[in-house]
Amino acid sequence: DYLWVGGEYTLVNGKSQQSLTRFGPDDTGLPPTVLPAAEAMSNGTIQVKFRTVYDTDDSLLTYRVYRNGSSTPMWTGTASSMWWVRPQVTVVDAAVTPGTNYTYRVTASDGPNTSNLSPVASARAVSAVDNYASRVISDSPELYWRYDGTNGPWVLDSAGATTSGLNGLAQNGVTYDAAGAIAGDSSATGVFNGSTSYIWNDQL
DSSP: OOEEEEOSOSEETTEEOOSEEEEOSOOOOOOOOOOEEEEEOTTSOEEEEEEOOOOSSOSEEEEEEEETTOSSOSEEEEEEOBTTBOOEEEEEEOOOOTTOEEEEEEEEEOSSOBOOOOOOEEEEOOOOOOSHHHHHHHTOOSOOBOSOOOSTTEEOBOSOSEEEEOOEEEETTOEEEEEOSSTTOEEEESOOOSSSSEEEOTTO
């Protein structure tokens, strides 16, 4: 019923454990709470985005997105992550009315355990327009960093619906949400010295 492991280590799952430990069959820990973002896109949709969370017991988790406080998820899907690779999940909500506010919350489940509900992410839907961002999204890009997020170092991928999105991480002085070359679009600013200051993705 148990897996015994011996080795030259001092920590197991972030807790002090030296040289010898055992792993049992029970999975009792909750997955971490998801931190979502919601963005109204100029193609008339709202994108709900979140980085996959790292669960020490399970790499494949089931995520559920809830809209406007409903107890029934509007989307359910699975995505995989390790501590060194955490892709972005993007859920596209096309059933929205321009000028209306929508709220979203997300959970992660490993089967027997479900995380706490995420903080609320909200966005006000806008009317569809034929602009640069809409045309990029319509071409189904693999990656689209607009540099318009507000989730700290997390650079949102706006390419579209995915469970393995290539989100970016801004490091050491690089910031974003500054004025861009195209009206309505943002840009990244900072040192960008090529060695310690950069934006990167953990899957590339």
